Amino acid sequence: MDKFLTFTIVGLSTGAIYAIIASGLVLTYTTTGIFNFAQGAIGMLCAFAFWQMYIAWEWPLWLALLLSLLVLAPLIGAFIDTAIMRGLEDTTEVTRLVVSIGLLVGLIGLANWIWKPGVSRNVPAFFSGHYFSLADTRVTGQQLATIAVAVIVALSLWLFLRLTRTGVAMRAVVDDRALASLNGARPNRVSMLAWAMGCTLAGIGGILIVPNVALDAGTLSLLIVNAYAAAIIGRLRSLPLTFLGALILGCTEAYLSGYLKSTPNLAGLRLAAPAILLFIVLLVIPTSRLRGRRQSREFFPMPSWSGTFVFAGCVVFSGVVLATTLSNSDAVTYGRIFAVGILALSLVPLVGFAGQISLATLSFAGIGALVFGHLGAGGNPLALVLAFVIPAAVGALIALPALRLSGIYLALGTAGFAVALDRWIFNLADFNIGPVHISLFELGSTEVAPLNIFGYSFNTPSRQMVLVSVAFAVLSIAVVGVRRSAYGRRLLAMKSSEAACATLGLNLVGTKLTVFALSAGISGVGGAILGTQLRSISPQNFDFVSGLPVLLLTVVGGIGAVGGALFAGVSLMGILPLLALLGVFFANVAGLLPGIAGVGLGRNPNGSIHDIRDGFEPIIRYRPAIIWLAIVIPAVWILRLAGIYGNAVFFPLLVLSPVVAVIFATLKIGGVEQTPTVEEIPLEWKGFIEPWKESDLIELDAALGINEVSIHVAP
Numbered sequence: 225m226d227k228f229l230t231f232t233i234v235g236l237s238t239g240a241i242y243a244i245i246a247s248g249l250v251l252t253y254t255t256t257g258i259f260n261f262a263q264g265a266i267g268m269l270c271a272f273a274f275w276q277m278y279i280a281w282e283w284p285l286w287l288a289l290l291l292s293l294l295v296l297a298p299l300i301g302a303f304i305d306t307a308i309m310r311g312l313e314d315t316t317e318v319t320r321l322v323v324s325i326g327l328l329v330g331l332i333g334l335a336n337w338i339w340k341p342g343v344s345r346n347v348p349a350f351f352s353g354h355y356f357s358l359a360d361t362r363v364t365g366q367q368l369a370t371i372a373v374a375v376i377v378a379l380s381l382w383l384f385l386r387l388t389r390t391g392v393a394m395r396a397v398v399d400d401r402a403l404a405s406l407n408g409a410r411p412n413r414v415s416m417l418a419w420a421m422g423c424t425l426a427g428i429g430g431i432l433i434v435p436n437v438a439l440d441a442g443t444l445s446l447l448i449v450n451a452y453a454a455a456i457i458g459r460l461r462s463l464p465l466t467f468l469g470a471l472i473l474g475c476t477e478a479y480l481s482g483y484l485k486s487t488p489n490l491a492g493l494r495l496a497a498p499a500i501l502l503f504i505v506l507l508v509i510p511t512s513r514l515r516g517r518r519q520s521r522e523f524f525p526m527p528s529w530s531g532t533f534v535f536a537g538c539v540v541f542s543g544v545v546l547a548t549t550l551s552n553s554d555a556v557t558y559g560r561i562f563a564v565g566i567l568a569l570s571l572v573p574l575v576g577f578a579g580q581i582s583l584a585t586l587s588f589a590g591i592g593a594l595v596f597g598h599l600g601a602g603g604n605p606l607a608l609v610l611a612f613v614i615p616a617a618v619g620a621l622i623a624l625p626a627l628r629l630s631g632i633y634l635a636l637g638t639a640g641f642a643v644a645l646d647r648w649i650f651n652l653a654d655f656n657i658g659p660v661h662i663s664l665f666e667l668g669s670t671e672v673a674p675l676n677i678f679g680y681s682f683n684t685p686s687r688q689m690v691l692v693s694v695a696f697a698v699l700s701i702a703v704v705g706v707r708r709s710a711y712g713r714r715l716l717a718m719k720s721s722e723a724a725c726a727t728l729g730l731n732l733v734g735t736k737l738t739v740f741a742l743s744a745g746i747s748g749v750g751g752a753i754l755g756t757q758l759r760s761i762s763p764q765n766f767d768f769v770s771g772l773p774v775l776l777l778t779v780v781g782g783i784g785a786v787g788g789a790l791f792a793g794v795s796l797m798g799i800l801p802l803l804a805l806l807g808v809f810f811a812n813v814a815g816l817l818p819g820i821a822g823v824g825l826g827r828n829p830n831g832s833i834h835d836i837r838d839g840f841e842p843i844i845r846y847r848p849a850i851i852w853l854a855i856v857i858p859a860v861w862i863l864r865l866a867g868i869y870g871n872a873v874f875f876p877l878l879v880l881s882p883v884v885a886v887i888f889a890t891l892k893i894g895g896v897e898q899t900p901t902v903e904e905i906p907l908e909w910k911g912f913i914e915p916w917k918e919s920d921l922i923e924l925d926a927a928l929g930i931n932e933v934s935i936h937v938a939p
Contacts, residue, residue: 231478237367239454239474240374241433243467244434246454247381248425253460254385255418258309259632261324263451265331266423267430268316268444270297272339273441274431275347293427299425305416310824317631319583322779325772326822328445334814335441345439350432364915370432377425378467385463387451390417395624399505411912424792446769450477452636459509460632469505473498499643507625524576524784524830532704535787536697543693545861545878555685557801559615559757562692566750568778569666569699569786573706574743575775576784579719580736581635584622584642585747585774587613590766592748593755594664596672600752603676612745620737623654630722642768650763669762688757695753696793700786706742715739775819780821782831791833795821819928840882842889849889856881 249263260266270292276289301327308327312320339345351365385391393414393914429451430444437443450473457469480494494738523663543562550558567589568784574580592611600607622641627636654663664670675691682691706712714735718725726732774792781791795818821832860881864874 227482231366232475233361233363234476235478236471237370237474238436238477239471240371241429242451242454242473243374243470244377244425244432244468245429246451246458246470247377247430247463248422249451249455250458250463250466251381251425252422253384254413256305256309256414258312258320259421259460260327261321262331262445263336263422263426264301264430265328265441265445265839267295267302267336267426267428267433268441269331269430270423270427271347271434271439271444272335272441273428275345275434276339281347289431293424294429296731297424297427300422301421302416303421304423304528304613307505309415309419310412316579318579318779318783321581321632321635322776322822325776326780326819328819329773329776330816330819332441332445333812334472335817337812340890341441347434347439349435355756359642366435373428373432374467374470374750375430382463386642390414391936394518417815436479438624442769442773443536450498452639453498453505453751456502456505456509456633456636463580472603473501473699476501476511477694492660493648496644496648499640499647503637503640503644504630506633506640509633525781527704527707527785529708532701532786536701539697539700539790540690543690546693547689549861549874550686550689555689556757559685561793562689562696562753562798563754563757563793564774564797565696565790566692566699566753567747568774568781568789568792569696569703570743570750571775571778572703572783572786572789573712573715575779576782576788577712577715578720578736578739579760580739581631582638582740582743583768583771583775584638584645585636585743586751586766586768586771587645588619588644588744588747589751589754589824590645590732590761590763591615591618592751593672593761594670594817595748596632596752597670598663598753600673601679603673603756605675605677608675608749610750611748614750616741616745616879620741621745623737623740629732642771646763646766646768650766664762665763667762671760672752672758674756674759675753682756685757692757695749696790701748703746703786709737711738717749740803776818780832782833783830785833787832787833787837791831840886842893843882843885846889846892848892849885852888853882853885856885 245263245267249260252258252260252263273296274288274292277283277291278285302794304327308323312323349364349366350369351906355364356368356767357363357545393410434444451470454470454473458464458466476497477494480497484493529817539562546558547555567585569584570588571582574582595614596607596611597611598776622638645843650665652662652664674681676682706715714725718731718732718735722732751766754765758765777792778788778796779915780788781795782788800814800817803817843853857878860874860877861871864871898936
């Protein structure tokens with residue numbers, strides 16, 4: 225009984241901290257409609273600032289608390305609202321989610337830049353030495369203060385949102401911003417106040433928990449994952465239910481930690497308990513209504529077959545060039561560009577076409593890598609097929625109960641699955657189920673044999689580079705085939721309006737199930753190929769946090785295009801490692817870049833790949849520039865192979881060649897005398913402003929993709 229009471233006190237104290245953090249999350253979501261994935265990172269930054277002032281600089285406790293919670297935290301909130309979140313109008317839920325993930329990644333990078341990782345930093349417990357006894361159980365002053373602060377925060381917020389004019393205005397703004405303005409509310413001021421208060425609550429939670437955990441940027445930032453379940457129990461609206469859910473979560477963790485410590489394979493259940501509870505809660509809460517049509521600034525045109533084959537050919541050519549010019553060590557480093565690109569490619573049909581949010585990409589990749597590692601003895605290529613089929617089956621199995629979810633709830637459900645695998649399942653020791661022996665990562669790592677096709681082994685970094693580039697090109701063509709098919713049009717229709725699709729009789733369950741399976745299967749293949757490059761895989765290669773930048777940079781590149789997947793691979797495994805080699809300063813910049821790119825997504829929700837394509841538009845319009853590139857780039861490569869110069873000259877020349885071609889084509893096109901034309905009329909206004917012409921109908925068919933559809937009429 226004494227143990228139970230001790231675990232209960234510890235659980236209530238931990239749950240109180242989760243309640244404070246989750247209350248800030250609920251406040252922000254209730255008043256702005258944005259789920260803030262960076263809530264934990266904001267609390268982490270405030271905790272580091274508090275340590276710096278209170279411990280490192282030895283300032284008085286009251287001053288450090290005042291500056292951290294009443295100055296720094298509100299300023300962070302005001303900056304986030306004015307500089308970032310107000311640019312997210314008319315964007316999809318995916319974009320808003322990715323911006324907050326970008327903020328999370330950016331704040332972790334900023335903290336690691338300011339405070340060097342790996343250094344021990346300790347904060348003493350508040351009211352150290354003060355305690356009282358409760359039935360022979362000691363309750364410390366820190367625990368009592370934490371519970372008291374949580375109760376005060378919950379009551380104050382509940383009263384504020386319901387009894388004050390400002391609180392009512394906060395809730396009104398998220399329901400209808402324009403209508404709230406007509407009734408005297410000031411939406412911009414209200415949202416800024418909500419973000420300031422939410423960040424202050426995150427800071428309180430971060431400072432209260434640092435005496436109990438290591439002051440580490442990643443660890444503190446991801447504590448919010450534990451608070452997700454509490455916020456969802458309150459359905460992101462109810463503060464009392466959020467508070468209750470946080471206490472249940474804290475006590476569950478404490479009981480599991482105390483009573484399952486002696487059972488090896490169940491000890492990890494404590495770490496995964498919040499994620500599992502989150503998944504269960506999501507399945508039992510009432511189903512949300514089907515999404516209707518939502519205005520969006522995002523647009524991804526239908527890719528052409530000619531452009532797709534040119535893109536695939538350029539990818540394979542790039543793989544050959546890199547394989548023949550890089551050293552073995554560099555090929556190992558940069559050879560993962562296309563493997564990570566395949567992981568990103570798995571998100572294109574799921575997120576880009578269907579609008580379904582998943583945060584478990586790396587989890588399915590881990591399953592695929594395990595399948596190939598255990599079943600691909602000698603590099604058997606048939607195991608690669610199983611690396612597609614088994615993750616696809618698991619993806620369908622996980623998607624089946626999650627099909628009733630959408631938007632942020634679906635994202636959190638997949639996050640719960642990913643965290644459960646990361647913290648528990650992937651770390652299980654070998655075990656038996658009857659006569660069947662189950663082995664995952666064995667003694668912490670699993671060997672993966674290189675692929676062997678018809679006796680030809682891809683056992684060198686250069687061979688693997690070519691293989692993976694070909695695999696990426698083939699899968700890119702397959703994804704474009706999905707986009708141009710009738711099934712692809714169903715995915716796009718579902719993304720546009722689930723309600724309209726259901727009204728017209730579209731099978732939403734089957735469509736969602738198959739696209740989840742397809743995405744998981746592609747991710748499994750990517751994980752298997754990545755495993756052959758790594759040669760040895762461990763759970764750390766497929767953790768939840770590492771998967772966030774993949775989604776982040778794919779959306780930044782352009783989630784509706786296969787080029788966006790290549791953008792993610794090049795950024796994560798090409799540009800960022802290259803920057804890290806240039807020195808400490810650039811390594812810190814590399815840590816910030818994914819976050820900065822994600823935060824800037826609200827200004828350009830279509831992604832960077834479209835801007836890049838627009839930049840090369842002059843080359844497409846001026847054919848001599850294409851011919852010039854087709855001659856110059858192979859010539860530069862051949863001279864490198866001949867040993868005329870090294871990579872220090874070759875790669876700058878390779879980058880400068882298309883730049884020179886763009887400049888040349890732009891000058892030539894600009895120099896041609898253009899016949900004056902009337903102002904271009906947008907396609908949607910033709911037929912109103914001027915009569916329809918045959919050329920307008922052709923343009924409309926191309927825009928709608930009708931010319932790509934075969935129409936069969938029954939006899």
